[in-house]
Amino acid sequence: MDNFIERQLGPENERGHWALIGGPPCQAYSLAGRSRRTGDESFASDHKHFLYREYLHILGKFKPTIFVMENVKGLLSSRNGDSSMFQTILEDLKRLPGGASYEIRSLVVDAEPRDLDPSDFIIRSEEYGVPQKRHRVILLGVRSDVAGCLPRSALKKADGPVTVRAALQTMPSVRAETSKRRPKIDQDWVAVQNQALDSVRRMESVSKHEPVKAGTLAIDEYEGWIHETSLSAPIQHDPRAHMVSDLARYRVMAELAERLGKSPKYTDLPVSLHPEHSNVGRERTPFTDRFRVQVWDAPATTVVSHISKDGHYYIHPDPQQNRSFTVREAARLQSFPDNYFFEGARTQQFHQVGNAVPPLLSKQIGVVVADMLGAL
Incomplete structure (x- = not known):
């Protein structure tokens, strides 16, 4: 995977500003997936809990200017033993290899990162013109060396739902x-x-x-x-x-x-x-x-x-x-x-x-990211 990404990006000194958009597998966090494993003692040690680290590995090695990471709403209530998986991911984002660091922002709440609650990362698709009540957790990461140059940008809510x-x-x-x-x-x-x-x-x-x-x-x-x-x-x-x-x-x-x-x-x-x-x-x-x-x-x-x-x-x-x-x-x-x-x-x-993220919502997020990259 690393070699594939390197071929796509080209030499490090020629990459300029770019964004990584994706989402780690959600089976360990979804309510349906967890309900199927009720009483399964091996679930706590299932490697699926930590597949997000593959995503973080890419962040640490290739240091995109901006990243967007999507997962199911169940991530906020998912636990591994006594630990909240959402908080574990946020802590791991502070310790990326290679010295990379990111300011984690919400796409729906305009607030300082330290003032954000976990629920502030939930995007409700029906509020943005998608005819479906699809709620997902989406993190927007901005590399710390450019975060001060870029104002926070929130998605604009629709004037009402599409039925x-x-x-x-x-x-x-x-x-x-x-x-x-x-x-x-x-x-x-x-x-x-x-x-x-x-x-x-x-x-x-x-x-x-x-x-x-x-x-x-x-x-x-x-x-x-x-x-x-x-x-x-x-x-x-x-x-x-x-x-x-x-x-x-x-x-x-x-x-x-x-x-x-x-x-x-x-x-x-x-x-x-x-x-x-x-x-x-x-x-x-x-x-x-x-x-x-x-x-x-x-x-x-x-x-x-x-x-x-x-x-x-x-x-x-x-x-x-x-x-x-x-x-x-x-x-x-x-x-x-x-x-x-x-x-x-x-x-x-x-x-x-x-299994998709609604394309119309993806387009709106893409516009936000493109505007941020264009401002650099």
């Missing part, structure tokens, strides 16, 4: 096929669906949540970023096939979401549509949101790589479409431009979408 409706309103309507596997519900799925919908219609009326006020300027910027005029139709917009039982659930969940103005729990479904899991119906059943509708008039929840396994957390809000999101719809919620092509099988495409 799922704004992100998907130009997507063509498509329907999913049924899976060839034997459905868990033996009855005709249309009959099951109609019976469940009758139950929904008989529910007492409920007060809807007030929809958020979308950002007019934010939507204009988002649409200008997303759309590609040379495309006659969106690419990679083929829905995956679903089991018959899931098609019925998705339809009813979407109908309920329209009534409630929020995603229902699976416990709101008629009993005939409850998933056949061993813990369903027990007291304190976990993951009652295991089926989640992304509601129209709010940003989506975080798109994660698990979408490659199933679409249960990403049910389309239109009951008539009755399916989970396509790769292109997930990509729009991540703010990938429509002309971005995802390689590989659909599972790999979903992985690429779910």
Whole structure:
């Protein structure tokens, strides 16, 4: 890796000012990753806790003028033994090899580094024009020898959120096929669906949540970023096939979401549509949101790589479409431009979408970094 970087940068005396942007692997810090290792005594010594040191090694050896380091929000609560991983990383940044040192800044709070709290490093994507509630920890490091020359620069918040409706309103309507596997519900799925919908219609009326006020300027910027005029139709917009039982659930969940103005729990479904899991119906059943509708008039929840396994957390809000999101719809919620092509099988495409930093947010961070480098 060192040799590759040296070839890219050229001789040290000719490099000038440059930036390193990236993020160490997050498996040891994410809430999902930690929950899977609950009770695992080997987790504390897992080398994944310390893969960030490879990133710090590059900082110490090559001394970029500016660096941007991204990781999951769970980093702030992650611990290794009695030590906070976030504080450990900050301390290690003070002891880089080769004498390099950096002033660590926030991209969202204009304050002296000594006055920053850990939460000041959280960037909430929905506040910056991304139609998704994706929260990440991002550190901005400025090399100490130039830090005094560069004023602190914070990202500019959007005038309001970009909603799922704004992100998907130009997507063509498509329907999913049924899976060839034997459905868990033996009855005709249309009959099951109609019976469940009758139950929904008989529910007492409920007060809807007030929809958020979308950002007019934010939507204009988002649409200008997303759309590609040379495309006659969106690419990679083929829905995956679903089991018959899931098609019925998705339809009813979407109908309920329209009534409630929020995603229902699976416990709101008629009993005939409850998933056949061993813990369903027990007291304190976990993951009652295991089926989640992304509601129209709010940003989506975080798109994660698990979408490659199933679409249960990403049910389309239109009951008539009755399916989970396509790769292109997930990509729009991540703010990938429509002309971005995802390689590989659909599972790999979903992985690429779910593991990404939203490109529209990346662009805004890139502008901040470019302006800083341009001022030197």
